[in-house]
Amino acid sequence: MNYIRARLTSFSLAVMACLVLVGPAYAADALPSWNDGATKQAILEFVKTTTDPSSDDFVAVEDRIVTFDNDGTLWVEHPMYTQLAFALDRVKALAPQHPEWKTTQPFKAVLDNDMKTVAASGEKGILELVMASHAGMSTAEFEAIVKDWFATARHPRFNKPYTELTYLPMVELLEYLRANDFKTYIVSGGGIEFMRPMTQAVYGIPPEQVIGSSIKTQYEMKDGKPVLMRLAEINFIDDKTGKPVGINMYIGKRPVASFGNSDGDRQMLEWTGAGEGARLMGLVYHDDADREYAYGPAGGLPESPFGTFSQSTMDEAKKNGWQIISMKNDWARIFAFDE
Amino acid sequence: MNYIRARLTSFSLAVMACLVLVGPAYAADALPSWNDGATKQAILEFVKTTTDPSSDDFVAVEDRIVTFDNDGTLWVEHPMYTQLAFALDRVKALAPQHPEWKTTQPFKAVLDNDMKTVAASGEKGILELVMASHAGMSTAEFEAIVKDWFATARHPRFNKPYTELTYLPMVELLEYLRANDFKTYIVSGGGIEFMRPMTQAVYGIPPEQVIGSSIKTQYEMKDGKPVLMRLAEINFIDDKTGKPVGINMYIGKRPVASFGNSDGDRQMLEWTGAGEGARLMGLVYHDDADREYAYGPAGGLPESPFGTFSQSTMDEAKKNGWQIISMKNDWARIFAFDE
Numbered sequence: 001m002n003y004i005r006a007r008l009t010s011f012s013l014a015v016m017a018c019l020v021l022v023g024p025a026y027a028a029d030a031l032p033s034w035n036d037g038a039t040k041q042a043i044l045e046f047v048k049t050t051t052d053p054s055s056d057d058f059v060a061v062e063d064r065i066v067t068f069d070n071d072g073t074l075w076v077e078h079p080m081y082t083q084l085a086f087a088l089d090r091v092k093a094l095a096p097q098h099p100e101w102k103t104t105q106p107f108k109a110v111l112d113n114d115m116k117t118v119a120a121s122g123e124k125g126i127l128e129l130v131m132a133s134h135a136g137m138s139t140a141e142f143e144a145i146v147k148d149w150f151a152t153a154r155h156p157r158f159n160k161p162y163t164e165l166t167y168l169p170m171v172e173l174l175e176y177l178r179a180n181d182f183k184t185y186i187v188s189g190g191g192i193e194f195m196r197p198m199t200q201a202v203y204g205i206p207p208e209q210v211i212g213s214s215i216k217t218q219y220e221m222k223d224g225k226p227v228l229m230r231l232a233e234i235n236f237i238d239d240k241t242g243k244p245v246g247i248n249m250y251i252g253k254r255p256v257a258s259f260g261n262s263d264g265d266r267q268m269l270e271w272t273g274a275g276e277g278a279r280l281m282g283l284v285y286h287d288d289a290d291r292e293y294a295y296g297p298a299g300g301l302p303e304s305p306f307g308t309f310s311q312s313t314m315d316e317a318k319k320n321g322w323q324i325i326s327m328k329n330d331w332a333r334i335f336a337f338d339e
Numbered sequence: 340m341n342y343i344r345a346r347l348t349s350f351s352l353a354v355m356a357c358l359v360l361v362g363p364a365y366a367a368d369a370l371p372s373w374n375d376g377a378t379k380q381a382i383l384e385f386v387k388t389t390t391d392p393s394s395d396d397f398v399a400v401e402d403r404i405v406t407f408d409n410d411g412t413l414w415v416e417h418p419m420y421t422q423l424a425f426a427l428d429r430v431k432a433l434a435p436q437h438p439e440w441k442t443t444q445p446f447k448a449v450l451d452n453d454m455k456t457v458a459a460s461g462e463k464g465i466l467e468l469v470m471a472s473h474a475g476m477s478t479a480e481f482e483a484i485v486k487d488w489f490a491t492a493r494h495p496r497f498n499k500p501y502t503e504l505t506y507l508p509m510v511e512l513l514e515y516l517r518a519n520d521f522k523t524y525i526v527s528g529g530g531i532e533f534m535r536p537m538t539q540a541v542y543g544i545p546p547e548q549v550i551g552s553s554i555k556t557q558y559e560m561k562d563g564k565p566v567l568m569r570l571a572e573i574n575f576i577d578d579k580t581g582k583p584v585g586i587n588m589y590i591g592k593r594p595v596a597s598f599g600n601s602d603g604d605r606q607m608l609e610w611t612g613a614g615e616g617a618r619l620m621g622l623v624y625h626d627d628a629d630r631e632y633a634y635g636p637a638g639g640l641p642e643s644p645f646g647t648f649s650q651s652t653m654d655e656a657k658k659n660g661w662q663i664i665s666m667k668n669d670w671a672r673i674f675a676f677d678e
Contacts, residue, residue, distance in 0.1 A: 218583050241557070244567060
């Protein structure tokens with residue numbers, strides 16, 4: 001009896017301690033996975049100043065537009081872009097219908113799991129793989145294929161569905177911004193119809209706030225019902241200078257904040273920074289090989305074909321006061337499944 | 340004294356009568372400029388059934404997407420598209436910098452106010468006029484030009500700013516749908532950057548919910564600041580089969596309702612109607628030459644180069660149960676400035 005009471009008392013004290021220690025801290029901290037430091041402070045300060053009606057930098061709700069790159073900014077992009085992993089899986093799945101791929105590059109390399117040759121095929125080769133795997137079906141059929149793949153595919157290192165390989169601090173940032181009436185957009189080099197089936201569930205971002213690269217579609221009647229067929233023809237490349245172009249085309253407003261992680265995001269951050277008033281620009285810097293990956297080559301990290309962050313981008317970031325978000329130092333946790 | 344009191348009493352009685360008679364009717368009627376009838380009933384019924392959680396046709400808030408054509412559906416498109424009037428005014432304003440236009444068609448015809456020759460120059464000629472007047476400046480410069488023009492230009496028949504030539508019943512419909520958590524989009528053949536400077540003020544539709552035709556833009560640095568330059572090259576034509584393509588590209592969801600007025604809207608209405616559950620499609624029929632214009636040729640009305648509504652579109656509408664919105668019979672008022 002005494003033992004049980006002692007245990008209960010000890011349990012109650014522990015609960016109370018948690019409520020006292022964690023409760024207010026959690027309530028006060030919308031970004032619990034961010035370590036205290038200059039980066040977190042800059043985010044909190046930006047939101048405070050732009051949402052305070054008495055501030056000179058107050059931003060009206062309808063202009064609170066924030067844009068996020070996806071690959072390497074919101075989720076993992078190594079050892080290869082998630083969409084490339086999807087394309088390779090699709091090529092393998094479609095191979096029985098394409099006996100000629102056994103002897104045609106870059107398809108042969110994919111079927112042989114010869115990633116060196118796939119990589120050596122360059123942009124042209126990758127484009128061939130994407131077109132072969134992403135075109136020739138209706139938008140509805142493609143959506144079903146993408147959803148099936150997300151439900152079954154696993155990341156080779158973390159052995160998790162790709163939709164769990166999102167960065168918890170960035171998901172918190174998305175939620176924190178939305179709680180302060182910012183409208184969050186994805187502006188990614190990735191395929192718009194590859195991302196849309198998962199962005200609402202994973203990031204709380206609806207399809208109409210996803211901007212990405214796209215292939216052309218064509219309106220056709222099939223068995224008396226209209227369909228949009230996906231054509232093997234590029235419509236829009238939402239990367240580098242294409243990002244401001246895409247933002248203007250889709251949103252028609254300049255973002256007040258934007259986040260990326262690579263050379264492909266430079267122009268988006270420049271475009272954001274060129275507006276009047278308070279601005280916040282950030283680049284995720286992958287400097288944590290233990291918990292995720294380390295690549296640059298900025299700061300002497302290894303080169304990478306996926307998500308290149310060059311020294312000249314780092315120099316521009318420092319010159320312009322963009323936040324460098326160090327995964328190693330700024331993030332207490334990286335994934336939701338981390339301890 | 341008695342006279343004054345009698346007048347005051349009579350005035351008070353009149354005010355009270357107005358409050359009694361008009362007050363509740365207005366409160367109960369979200370569409371006061373619509374005459375009672377099958378069309379209004381279909382709209383009310385659609386909103387009721389799709390927003391009632393106990394209905395089989397209930398639509399979740401995030402899927403309440405409604406698309407509206409602009410020219411001839413939300414505002415006047417005669418005697419010519421508003422944007423064409425803008426292009427002609429711009430050609431005249433720019434003529435001093437282009438002495439060659441005095442002898443080159445279709446520019447010469449514009450400068451001579453010879454609309455017959457302008458019309459005869461066809462799509463190719465109109466495209467030349469649009470490119471000469473819409474390209475070669477930054478997006479910010481173009482926005483300023485458009486705003487200036489809207490502030491000063493007047494419609495030749497109504498002698499009002501074009502932004503006042505919106506159809507009051509359709510503005511009420513937009514507001515009624517938004518009050519029921521529908522997200523309203525414009526999906527127009529008109530230029531996206533021509534519409535965006537006015538849609539928020541005129542329709543309550545923000546720039547990011549405006550889809551239209553566009554020319555290509557290019558990211559450039561000018562005096563150390565990034566700009567998007569407008570190029571004389573078509574990017575996207577948001578008309579006919581382009582409308583479902585544009586809806587998919589920008590929104591990534593199928594609308595549950597859509598409204599148009601011409602052959603250019605057929606595919607948008609087909610695409611809307613092909614979804615599951617309750618749907619509402621409507622076509623504004625310009626059959627009121629007294630208060631606005633009358634053109635078809637559907638139903639034997641005069642042909643028109645702007646906003647052609649052919650008999651085959653009318654036949655498809657009747658076959659598919661699309662609402663034909665007769666301006667003459669369904670609308671008690673057309674413009675806000677009408678008595």
